[in-house]
Amino acid sequence: MKKFILCLIAFTMAIPACFADELFLDKETKYQKQIMQMGFKILNANQIEKRMTFYYDTSKEVNAVTALTSKSIHVYKGIIPFMDSDDELAGILSHEISHGIDAHKGLWRRILMTSAPKSYEYQADQRAVDLMVNAGYNPVAMIIILNKISPEQNWFESSSTHPEGSKRLVAVYEYIYTQYPEYLINNKYQNNLYYQNFLLTTQKERKEIREKYTPSVKNVSNKQSK
Numbered sequence: 001m002k003k004f005i006l007c008l009i010a011f012t013m014a015i016p017a018c019f020a021d022e023l024f025l026d027k028e029t030k031y032q033k034q035i036m037q038m039g040f041k042i043l044n045a046n047q048i049e050k051r052m053t054f055y056y057d058t059s060k061e062v063n064a065v066t067a068l069t070s071k072s073i074h075v076y077k078g079i080i081p082f083m084d085s086d087d088e089l090a091g092i093l094s095h096e097i098s099h100g101i102d103a104h105k106g107l108w109r110r111i112l113m114t115s116a117p118k119s120y121e122y123q124a125d126q127r128a129v130d131l132m133v134n135a136g137y138n139p140v141a142m143i144i145i146l147n148k149i150s151p152e153q154n155w156f157e158s159s160s161t162h163p164e165g166s167k168r169l170v171a172v173y174e175y176i177y178t179q180y181p182e183y184l185i186n187n188k189y190q191n192n193l194y195y196q197n198f199l200l201t202t203q204k205e206r207k208e209i210r211e212k213y214t215p216s217v218k219n220v221s222n223k224q225s226k
């Protein structure tokens with residue numbers, strides 16, 4: 001409603017642009033614009049000097065892909081219903097932009113990415129966290145969107161190019177835990193349904209991470225005696 005009032009004010013000031021933006025564009029045009037604008041925002045905020053293009057694709061598959069030769073990023077219609085925030089879309093786009101950065105490193109890199117895609121997935125998730133933070137998005141949303149779309153299958157059980165869902169989630173969590181802990185300490189997604197489910201299903205793994213990075217009493221006393 002507020003937006004509508006703003007539009008009226010703008011209209012009376014002979015600036016009808018927001019009418020076109022808000023009311024007359026069909027859903028798919030809006031998605032195209034949103035994806036494109038966010039993609040370019042992430043590129044600019046991270047000072048990425050390589051060109052990439054962004055497309056909304058009407059495929060119903062729950063996916064987003066990067067075409068390695070053209071460095072074009074395609075967000076499929078099928079993934080849209082899974083997203084509840086800008087942060088989550090930023091997570092998807094940042095992951096693909098990370099693939100785009102690698103795709104720019106030449107033909108040999110592109111061959112490696114195609115022949116061993118899984119090894120690039122963890123790296124793409126980690127780099128995506130950096131890209132999100134630099135562009136002003138909350139990286140915890142990466143865990144949330146992955147929890148919704150990343151199935152629990154082992155690499156030897158399917159032809160999927162992506163690693164087992166929970167391993168990816170835990171790896172992203174560990175990276176945020178070590179690099180950007182402030183987002184977990186002051187966590188705006190703490191009560192999010194999908195984040196709560198991540199906490200529930202990864203208790204053992206998160207305990208191991210806490211122990212790995214918390215110096216034991218023995219280590220602390222060793223340090224003090226030196």
Ligand SMILES: [Zn+2]
Nearest residue numbers: 095099121124
């Ligand atoms: Zn990927």
